[in-house]
Amino acid sequence: MTALLENPRLRTPTMMYLFHRIDERLDGQPTMILIDEGWKALDDEVFAARIRDWLKTLRKRNALVGFATQSARDALDSRISTALVEQTATMVFMPNSRARPEDYCDGFGLTSHEFALIRSLPAHSRCFLVRQPDASVVVRLDLSGAPEVLTILSGRESAVRRLGLLREAVGDEPSAWYPALTGTAWPDGAVDEDGQPVWQAAE
Structure with a gap:
């Protein structure tokens, strides 16, 4: 993906395809679109225009868009920095x-x-x-006392690849891949007052 974003000839069609696929999935279910270090992509006019539109309209579709960066200046130097600051709640x-x-x-x-x-x-x-x-x-x-949660939240390439292999082997149901990924048992039956699993740190 990085190579595509750094190629001016390929970046725009790649962005248009990704936006199309994302729009197809916005069906009213709560959705988060997270873009990590997306400032290079903001140099693309198509990408910048879509993000500017999303910042104003995604709430109506029960979705939000988030940016992450290690450099505040990168965000402020982008062509849509004013919209980013004004529209970010x-x-x-x-x-x-x-x-x-x-x-x-x-x-x-x-x-x-x-x-x-x-x-x-x-x-x-x-x-x-x-x-x-x-x-x-x-x-x-x-979250230092909950290493299994950190494993699930990790965006490291090795963790993502391992999860992908597990899902191919056992399916998408979290109770199937969770034990192998985290080394702990699936918290079956342990739920909070909202019916959500209670995460318990490994011993």
């Missing part, structure tokens, strides 16, 4: 001791207090700042 900022006020305050509109929090939070604190138009809060998400 929730932003998540990880600790960054080298954050610059011209990016975070001038670009994303953070207050001086929010900026100070991002600069001062320890990198390995498992804390981050969640910001919405009328409020912000520091959240701590510590």
Whole structure:
């Protein structure tokens, strides 16, 4: 995929096909479209136009689009940076001791207090700042005691490949591939008040 996005001749038709397939799947079910380091693709006019449209219309289809980047400047330098900032209802900022006020305050509109929090939070604190138009809060998400959850959430190529092989072998039902992937038993019968599985850390 990276090679396709870096090829100007192939990028646009590739994007058009992917958008077509995604649109086919937007059937009203809750959907998240997550784009990791998608700033190169934003150089493509077709991609930028579709993202600008999605930012304004996906909520009506019970879907959302999210971007992730390691560089605030990459996002702000994109051709649709104004739409990204204005149309994004929730932003998540990880600790960054080298954050610059011209990016975070001038670009994303953070207050001086929010900026100070991002600069001062320890990198390995498992804390981050969640910001919405009328409020912000520091959240701590510590999954160190739940390695099986981290395995499932991992986007590492090796983990994704292993899950793909398991699904080919045993099917798509999570209870079938979960034990082999995580090394723990499927939490059959252990559910919370909403009927969702209760994740228990491996011993």
